[in-house]
Amino acid sequence: MTQLLPLTDQDIAQALSQTLNNWSYVSQRLIRKWHTKNWLESMAVVNQISIIAEKEQHHPNLTIKYSEVIVELYTHDINAITRLDVILADAIEKDIQGIIN
Structure with a gap:
C-alpha cells in the first residue's frame, strides 16, 4: 500500500507549509497543540478528533x-510519517476550527 511509505523530509516540509502551517514536525512526529477555554472545551476537541480518526481509521x-x-501523529505500523498522517492532520485542522474560537 503506497500510503504506508514514509514521507521524505521534503514532503513533510511541503505539507507543513501548504496546509498544515499550525502543525510542527518534532522527533519524527506531526504535533499540534490547541489552547482551550476549559476542560469541557478540551473534551469537545478530543471527542471531535475521535470521530475524525475513526472515520479515517487512523488514530x-x-x-x-x-x-x-x-x-x-505518526503511522504506528512503520514508526514514520506517511500520507495517512497528513490526511488526518488536514481533516482535524479543518474540523476543529469550528469548536475553538
Whole structure:
C-alpha cells in the first residue's frame, strides 16, 4: 500500500507549509497543540478528533489537559510519517476550527 511509505523530509516540509502551517514536525512526529477555554472545551476537541480518526481509521496519540489538547501523529505500523498522517492532520485542522474560537 503506497500510503504506508514514509514521507521524505521534503514532503513533510511541503505539507507543513501548504496546509498544515499550525502543525510542527518534532522527533519524527506531526504535533499540534490547541489552547482551550476549559476542560469541557478540551473534551469537545478530543471527542471531535475521535470521530475524525475513526472515520479515517487512523488514530493519533492525544494528551488532554485542563485547557490544552496535544495531538501527535505518526503511522504506528512503520514508526514514520506517511500520507495517512497528513490526511488526518488536514481533516482535524479543518474540523476543529469550528469548536475553538
